[in-house]
Amino acid sequence: MVIQEGMSIQRKLEILSMAARYDVACTSSGVDRKGNNTGIGNSLACGICHTFSADGRCISLLKILFTNECIFDCKYCINRSSNDIVRASFTPREVCELTMEFYRRNYIEGLFLSSGIKISPNHTMEQIYETLRMLRDEYNFNGYIHCKIIPGTDPVLVEAIGWYADRLSCNLELPTAESLKKLAPHKNRKNILKPMRQIQLRRDRHNEYLGIDDAARNRLLTDSRINIDETDGPVAANIIVPFGRTLPAKKRFAPAGQSTQLIIGATEESDYQIMTVSEALYKNFGLKRVFYSAFVNVNQDESLPSTLDGPPLLREHRLYQADWLLRFYGFKTDELLDNNKPNFNLLLDPKCDWALRHLELFPVEVNKADYQTLLRVPGIGVNSARRIIAARKHAVLDFNDLKKMGIVLKRAIYFITCNGRMMYPIKIDEDFITRQLLASNERMPFGIDKDITYRQLSLFDDVNFQPDMHDQIKILSQA
Amino acid sequence: MNTKKIFQCKNSMDGIFTAIYEAWSSGYGHDNVMIEELCEKNDYSNMQLFSEYITVNTDMEKALKVSRSIKQKISEEAFEIVCRVALSDYRQKGDLIYRFLILGFRSGRDIVNHISNDVVNQMLKINRNVGNEVHHFLGFLRFSQLENNILFSVIHPKNNIISLLAPHFADRLPQEKFIIFDGGRNICALHLPGRPWIISDIPEANPDMVYKLKNYDNYKDLWKIFFENIAIKERINLKLQRNNLPLRYRKDMTEFQS
Ligand code: SF4
Helix, strand or coil: CEECCCCCHHHHHHHHHHCCCCCCCCCCCCCCECCCCCCECCECCCCCCCEECCCCCEECEEEEECECCCCCCCCCCCCCCCCCCEECECCHHHHHHHHHHHHHCCCCCEEEEECCCCCCHHHHHHHHHHHHHHHHHHCCECCEEEEECCCCCCHHHHHHHHCCCCEEECCCECCCHHHHHHHCCCCCHHHHHHHHHHHHHHHHHHHHHHCCCCCCCCCCCCCCCCCHHHHCCCCCCCCCCCCCCCCCCCCCCCCCCEEEEEEECCCCCCHHHHHHHHHHHHHHHCCCEEEEEECCCCCCCCCCCCCCCCCCHHHHHHHHHHHHHHHHCCCCHHHHCECCECCCCCCCCHHHHHHHCCHHHCCEECCCCCHHHHHCCCCCCHHHHHHHHHHCCCCCCCHHHHHHCCCCHHHHCCCEEECCECCCCCCCCHHHHHHHHHHCCCCCCCCCCHHHHHHHHHHCHHHCCCCCHHHHHHHHHHC | CCCEEEEEEECCHHHHHHHHHHHHHCCCCHHHEEEEEECCCCCHHHCCCCEEEEECCCCHHHHHHHHHHHHHHHCHHHHHHHHHHHCCCCCCHHHHHHHHHHHHHHHHHHHHHCCCCHHHHHHHHHHHHHHHHHHHHHHHCCCEECCCCCEEEEECCCCCCHHHHHHHHHHHCCCCCEEEEECCCCEEEEECCCCCCEEEECCCCCHHHHHHHHHHCCHHHHHHHHHHHCCCHHHCCHHHHHHHCCHHHHCCCHHHCC
């Protein structure tokens, strides 16, 4: 291991931001906090993007590792102990200064502090705790802080950190305990779920105490069958929460809740398995976000899939779309996927795909359908559905009105009527509509285009891909 | 034949509100009046031959009366929408607001839901547009630190939004002296610790001064280091980056300046 003495702050920042980049979560959302007039900073629930890096992702937080030294040897990680790379560590003061000065210049919304494991989880988390304490108490920093919890951290430290951070995250990393064991031999599922549960209980209890009904808790998610606890042995529901002290009324424990990250495509799990895990995390652990990170084989490790043709971005995109369907559209994983169809259709977004398999429910009448039904129409999102509901109170809507309201009809026209009439006389026929939808060029994040689609298809050959995929490609190339 | 009476006013919120007051109380009837704010964008070569032009002098009292009745007779929400439209760079926004208020005073707070009405729809579109630009600038705006600890920012927004940005930064940076300078309009928002922010004209702003002052800030380099190293090189996607962060914002952003 190469540790350089007296490294400049420039060099440290270079190393420790590069080492942090594979963590995809970078949102500053979830908490509204006014400035306090004496310190510095406030926070907006909607989150603010400050810039976009060359990979097109939003930069909102100063995302750095406290140290990239690590005693663990996770196969997928650039910082693993077996890698021969330059190592660096910040001091708490350095992190504070960088955060404050970046924040004043409006470069960032706050800090996202993650870390490799130096000496031990507790040793590292103590340093991180000290950093957060200084930022809040000495520097009076009132902006956003997202802090990673290292598996195996003492619950007392988790508790202490939670009062300083806005969001906490424990990364699940891989969808199943077996994969985790294989790729991250020093981690185990239980050590990840334990702090997650602790944070959840602490938040619930304190919110109850404050009389806050945590609206962001997903009500749409009800009874999923799989309880993530059961797959890993029970996680005690009544972990002793340390510090029974009373707290200043306004203070909240991790007010922006917790998130986690799953690596996609390093192991063999299907989309169905992944989404089932996400659903359970939302429902049983009250998570705010599950992030999906397309696997990049940074270590060129031969025991892991090669990503020389690019990481599985399209698959990652589909998972995010499905995740939205779960959180905001009232879908359940079981409606989107099942054992016979364990992976998303790469050529159609999950909602279109679902709608095509449920043509008996369509078309729906825009002037009558309730909110939940509108949400299920391909092409109609949360905003469009709200606008429709508001507008139709005052007028009977026709297609022109929908256009005027900025609703994109390209996909919706196959699934809706206005005043009992469809826009064009269309046969509700699966093949026909499928062809139309495929031809209508879904708006994709740039760079995920058909070229990559084909490359990625071959990448997924081993993941039990839909048998009808080749037919669909044929349709696509004819269209 | 009926000649149109065109009320010409200053291109400002107060100017437009005064014109609305004058036109409304003129007794000519809504169909016979028009409001036209004076700005570079409006093309006056097509002045209508059979129109009568009336110059409106901005009058704070009248403007206040208009804003008060919007808040009371329609809603706070409608008032905010009107303000954003008045600050937009949309041509003939003055007259659009006038038409909107005719409907608004008739239907009350519900007016904002009449989306299928063209006037309302247009108002909401512009409102969203201005709102989006404000939101972008909350993130994309950059301060540089000048020698005397003043934080200085230059931006070139499409709409006249510094008065919509200033409250956010005053709340966020209460202890800082800062200046947000709209380089296209030569106006700026000023903030000093412990005082309310103000908007001020800088008629003879010297851009050289602005750019000369910028070179003292060490943190710029650190920010660029961070910016370059945080991108995942296996996922480089300049198109996506350009879509999320259009080029027009970049010339004022530290990380894109050489
Ligand atoms: S513990 Fe974290 S930093 Fe260390 S090797 Fe594993 S993933 Fe990387």
